[in-house]
Structures are given as C-alpha cells and as structure tokens.
Amino acid sequence: MRQSDGVSFTSSSIKIPLLSSNLSLSQTLASQLARTRLSAFELIHSLRNRSYVKNYPTRSTESTQSELGIRSLIRSSPLLCSASLSLTTQNHNIGRSPLLYSASLLLTQPGSAESTQSGLEVPLKGQSAAAGGYDEERVLISEVLVRNKEGEELERKDLEMEALTALKACQANSALTAREVQEDVDRIIDSGYFSSCTPVAVDTRDGIRLVFQVEPNGEFHRLVCEGANVLPSKFLEDAFCDGHGKVVNLKRLDEVINSINGWYTERGLFGLVSGVDIFSGGIIRLQVAESEVSDISICFLDRKTGEPTKGKTKPETILRQLTTKKGQVYSMLQGKRDVDTVSTMGLMTDVSIITQPTGDAGKVDLLLNVVERPSGRFSAGGGISSGITSDPLSGVFGSFAYSDRNLFGRNQKLNISLERGQIDSIFRINFTDPWIEGDDNQTSRTIIVQNSRTPGTLVHGNQHDNSSLSIGRVTAGVEFSRPIRPKWSGTAGLIFQHAGVHDEKGNPTIKDFYSSPLTASGKPYDNMLLAKFESVYTGSGDKGSSMFAFNMDQGLPVMPEWLFFNRVNARASKGVEIGPARLLLRLSGGHVLGNFSPHEAFAIGGTNSVRGYKEGAVGSGRSYMVGSSEVSVPMLGPVKGVIFADYGHDLWSGPSVPGNPAGARSKPGSGYGYGFGIRVNSPLGPLRLEYAFNDRRAKRFHFGIGHRK
Numbered sequence: 001m002r003q004s005d006g007v008s009f010t011s012s013s014i015k016i017p018l019l020s021s022n023l024s025l026s027q028t029l030a031s032q033l034a035r036t037r038l039s040a041f042e043l044i045h046s047l048r049n050r051s052y053v054k055n056y057p058t059r060s061t062e063s064t065q066s067e068l069g070i071r072s073l074i075r076s077s078p079l080l081c082s083a084s085l086s087l088t089t090q091n092h093n094i095g096r097s098p099l100l101y102s103a104s105l106l107l108t109q110p111g112s113a114e115s116t117q118s119g120l121e122v123p124l125k126g127q128s129a130a131a132g133g134y135d136e137e138r139v140l141i142s143e144v145l146v147r148n149k150e151g152e153e154l155e156r157k158d159l160e161m162e163a164l165t166a167l168k169a170c171q172a173n174s175a176l177t178a179r180e181v182q183e184d185v186d187r188i189i190d191s192g193y194f195s196s197c198t199p200v201a202v203d204t205r206d207g208i209r210l211v212f213q214v215e216p217n218g219e220f221h222r223l224v225c226e227g228a229n230v231l232p233s234k235f236l237e238d239a240f241c242d243g244h245g246k247v248v249n250l251k252r253l254d255e256v257i258n259s260i261n262g263w264y265t266e267r268g269l270f271g272l273v274s275g276v277d278i279f280s281g282g283i284i285r286l287q288v289a290e291s292e293v294s295d296i297s298i299c300f301l302d303r304k305t306g307e308p309t310k311g312k313t314k315p316e317t318i319l320r321q322l323t324t325k326k327g328q329v330y331s332m333l334q335g336k337r338d339v340d341t342v343s344t345m346g347l348m349t350d351v352s353i354i355t356q357p358t359g360d361a362g363k364v365d366l367l368l369n370v371v372e373r374p375s376g377r378f379s380a381g382g383g384i385s386s387g388i389t390s391d392p393l394s395g396v397f398g399s400f401a402y403s404d405r406n407l408f409g410r411n412q413k414l415n416i417s418l419e420r421g422q423i424d425s426i427f428r429i430n431f432t433d434p435w436i437e438g439d440d441n442q443t444s445r446t447i448i449v450q451n452s453r454t455p456g457t458l459v460h461g462n463q464h465d466n467s468s469l470s471i472g473r474v475t476a477g478v479e480f481s482r483p484i485r486p487k488w489s490g491t492a493g494l495i496f497q498h499a500g501v502h503d504e505k506g507n508p509t510i511k512d513f514y515s516s517p518l519t520a521s522g523k524p525y526d527n528m529l530l531a532k533f534e535s536v537y538t539g540s541g542d543k544g545s546s547m548f549a550f551n552m553d554q555g556l557p558v559m560p561e562w563l564f565f566n567r568v569n570a571r572a573s574k575g576v577e578i579g580p581a582r583l584l585l586r587l588s589g590g591h592v593l594g595n596f597s598p599h600e601a602f603a604i605g606g607t608n609s610v611r612g613y614k615e616g617a618v619g620s621g622r623s624y625m626v627g628s629s630e631v632s633v634p635m636l637g638p639v640k641g642v643i644f645a646d647y648g649h650d651l652w653s654g655p656s657v658p659g660n661p662a663g664a665r666s667k668p669g670s671g672y673g674y675g676f677g678i679r680v681n682s683p684l685g686p687l688r689l690e691y692a693f694n695d696r697r698a699k700r701f702h703f704g705i706g707h708r709k
Helices: 025-054 061-076 111-120 156-164 180-190 233-244 251-265 314-318 330-343
Strands: 007-010 139-140 143-147 172-176 194-204 207-216 222-226 271-279 283-290 290-301 350-355 364-374 374-382 396-407 410-421 423-433 442-454 470-485 488-502 525-537 547-556 565-578 581-594 603-604 619-621 621-638 637-649 672-679 687-694 699-705
Touching: 139 207, 143 156, 156 180, 156 194, 156 207, 172 180, 180 194, 180 207, 222 233, 233 251, 233 619, 251 271, 251 283, 330 350, 330 364, 442 488, 470 525, 603 621, 619 621, 637 687
Parallel strands: 007 222, 143 207, 222 283, 290 364
Antiparallel strands: 139 172, 194 207, 271 283, 350 364, 374 396, 396 410, 410 423, 423 442, 442 470, 470 488, 488 525, 525 547, 547 565, 565 581, 581 621, 603 619, 621 637, 637 672, 672 687, 687 699
C-alpha cells in the first residue's frame, strides 16, 4: 500500500460465536454463480422456443395470432429473460445446484391448463423446460461477445480479455448446450474480476449472437479494518499493497482473508474475518471478530474421584503465574504455556484449561482445572558426596529432612535437613518464597541458615601424621532472584559467614603441619559479610544448547577484622550433536583479589575438575582455569559410553595464596587427564563411573552422581 493511511483501524462491536460457521468469500462467489444459472437456462429455453414456434403447423386465426405475438416478443427483445423471473434462497446459502425459478412465460405440455388458456401448444417431448430437460440439445451460436450491463463495450479492454480468456466452450460458430453456457458463466465469475454475469442471445441476420453482460468490480483505493485489536497493521498493508489502484479481484481477496485467518490460527488466537463489504469509491471494509477473555476461574479436583473439592493453594497464587489476562484475545498457545508454568510450580499433578462460552459471543471464559499433590513430607536416605575427599567411601552420608512445598497455600517452600557423614555434616534451614507478594517482576526470596563441616583436604590435604583437617562454617543470609530477560536470570544477596579450621578432635587450629596459616585474620575464625551477585544463561534447554554462568562475591569490611576481598568465577558449556554422538565442551575460570582465607582458594583436580588426579591434587591458587571435552555415544537403553579429556592450571597463582599450601605439598600447578567411562540415567540423575589416566602416569577411578559442576 503506497500510503500508510491506506489502512485504518476502528473499534467494532461486531462479535460472532466461536463455533459458528460464516459464509466465506468463496461461498459468496458461489451465490453469484447460482444467480446467473437462471439466465443461462432461460437463454437456451428461449432459443428452443424460437425453433418450435417457427416450425409449428398452421392453425386457426386465434392460434396464428398467438404464434405471431410470441415470435414478435422473442425477436424484438434483446433480453430473453422475463422481467418477472424471481430467485429465492434460504439464508442466502446458495450452492451450485439447479435453481427453481418461475417465469411469466411458461411452456407447458399439450393439454395443460396454461396451453388451453393461451391457445398455444408446444411439443416438449414429455419434459418440463424449467427442469432443464433440454440440457443436451444444442443451439448454434455464430458470435460471442463480452459487454457491460447496458450492452456497451467495456471501458477496460484488459477486463474484456479476462472474460474472453475464461471462456472454454462458448466460441463463435459452435453449438452449445445450457450446461456449457452455465459452465462458462461460472468461469467468468471464478476469475474474480466480475460481480455478475448474464448470458444474453441476440438474433442477427448472421445468426444468433451470444453476449455475456458482465459487471466489473471497482478499483481498490482504501481499506478499513474494524475489530482487529491484535492484528498488526503492517500485516494488512503487506497483504493489500499489490492491489492498490487495481480492480478488486474477489478470488485474490478471498486468499487475503484466508491469510488473515491463518495468522490467527498460527498463533493460536481466537479470531477471524467475520464480514467483508465493498463500497463505492474503492473502499473495502473488513470486519474482524476476536474473542476476549472475560473471566478466569480455578477448579480444584479430588485426586481420587475427580470431583470438585476445596484446595489448599490460594487462587491468587495460581492466577499470578498466568500470562493470559482478562481482556486479552485468547491464545491457545499462550494457554499451553500457562499450563506448563503452573505445572512447574511443583504443586499440581495435573493441570488443564477449558474454554467456556459466555452470553457475549465475542468473549470466552477460562476454567483452570488443577489436581493438587501433597505438600508436606518427611524423608530419610543416604548418598555419596563426590569430589570432597580422595576416598569415595569417605563421602558416604545419611540424611533426614522435612519439607513443605506449599506453606500457607502460597507456594512458599520450607526445607529443614540434616546430613551426617564420616567427615562432613550439614544442618540447613531454607525458606523460599518463589514470588514475593506485590512484586510484578516475579522476584523470589530465599533465607538460608546453615551449619556445616566439610573436609579441608581440597586445599590442605592430609597432615603428615595422616590426620585430617575440617572446615566449619556457620552461614546466614538472604538472596533475591528474578528473571532478567528471556533465558537469563539474576541473583543478588547478602550472606554472613563465620568460618574456621578444626583438627580431628574438633579443636580450632590456626596453623597446619607446615606452619602455614589456616585463617586470614590469624584468629581461630574468620568473619566475612559477602555481597553476592550471579547471572545465569540457560539457553533453550535442549541437547545442543549453551550455558553460561557468572558469579561474584564481594567481602564487605563492616568491622575492622572482617575480610575484604573480591572473588569472581565464570563457567560455560556447549553441546554439539555429531550424528548419534554428542560433543560437550566446558570451560571455567576464576580469580580472587584481596585478603581471603586459604581454604577459600580455587582447588584444581578431581571428579569435577581434572580427572585422573585426587581432589585438589593439581593445585590451589588465587586464579584457575579448567577446560574439558567429552564425547558420549548411546550404547544400550539408559547406558552411554564416554571418552573425555581434561586440563587445569592455577595460572601460576599458587604461591600468592596465604601460606602457599600448594607449594608446601608440591602440587604441580597444572596437569591433564583423559579416559573413558559410562553414564547411566537414573532418578537421582546420571550415575558416572570413569577410569582416568593423568600426565604423571597415574590411574584412578572416579564415581559421581549428577551432572559435573
């Protein structure tokens, strides 16, 4: 469209029921074709009358006068269609079936009442003309022309050529049947350029001339669209731009309407073109009906009977998860995403959306059926914490936990857990509100209180007398998380930590066997207040997707003895499909500035770092870099075979860690490993069993649960 104001949008009160069917433009064309069918049958019927009248034997004077009157009527009138012909249809739903019509001039069988009154009998060979009994009888046509409704030549020769090109049977010097004339009338209408077509026979001295009197459509100059609230104006402009200033083609217009309806269908929107009007001056008006959401209600169903019941979850807790809102045009695709979102809350075993009609045909109600699962539970179990000691069996632990995933019916989660192992132990209280009430950005809040004891061998290894150290931490803090943009999430928090090192008897100690300091402050415990920031990109979540995470901890010296440092860490991964195999690449790195505890140094080596080495055996430094690659191939059912290679380096930062624990224990600072293994999918996550070699010709088994960190 050459001008942006060629498309205008106006509000409309026109609404249609969602399930009702509407006449399409193609049905309108069929209606026009049906109206022309009358003229074609009457045309052939009149030509036959002329033949019968000419050959009728001489009768009485009264009969002769009637014959001459009819002959005069036929020859003097250019139109053989009686003015009193009428066409009646029900609901304007006209197909291409034969039409019933009445005429003021009736040809009847001998002996009928009409023939007796007129004194004229025409032999019809036992068939009625109105029923189309002469369809197969042919009439010779000497000339075929296309004219306007007044019988004059068309102003536009291109339209005349369109009509003539559409003709197949009707050619000069051809004998035609009524069916063939009607089929050519259909073809002219099907071209889309004409709103009506009437076949007319004219008797000339050269023979019978067949004239198709057509009414061309007007030129298109302006489009008015009513009721389209979500349909982009650019889409309409692109759809109609090639027709501006040209004769309206109804077939092309039907295609445009189908494309508009297709736009709604592709997006799952409840909308369609409900009406089309063409006005003088080249104005086309489209009426679009869109179904808006009138109300959204929730119905809780019993898990066993499926009958409505009272639910624990607050309705507003569920409704705020929906992106579909009242007053929006309903989208089935958006509704499916809302069902998935409610399901990921973890509170429901089944979620479904049902549309319901309302009193207003242009609106729809939504009913959300949900089946709740039990929210609170106790659990006990055990497992292996891989990657914390050099001996996998030392990581065996038992656990006891209570959790409630729907506290107060607001989807708030409370977890109280205790894990106890041979070396490590963790007591944790965790409260999470996944969506703070009154917040529009879907911000979550997590409050953490934790008391833990973990092995100190990652950095400090075992003592010379085979005794071990453990690191005790008391942590309390709050974190806030929210989506930043699609596929990106962010976390910010404030965490206080009180940490120190203990010997095997549980006594605090500040130096190890090598007289290296174990705390940054020189006291039994280091205190720190950490401002935390983390951003995570999760990609699309499929096998070939990417992942990137960046986090930073800033120590705030609120008190003079509190630690002041900055630690940054980043990790990324990328999966690539290579036929049936999958290549996974990982890279991670980090750096610490300032005064920090030695046990907070980056440890390199082990199950989740460089395989083929013990935990932390490659090095421990202020900085680090670890890269790995592995190729997995499906083998049998849930089992996959894996080959891998890892490399890690402390970037020559080991000596800068307070006390240089890596140098005191002769850690190389860099190393690589390679090997093979299997993966087994399980409810706990992938079970990993690997056999690795390192660059120092050492061999080692590694076992882990879950994906590598």
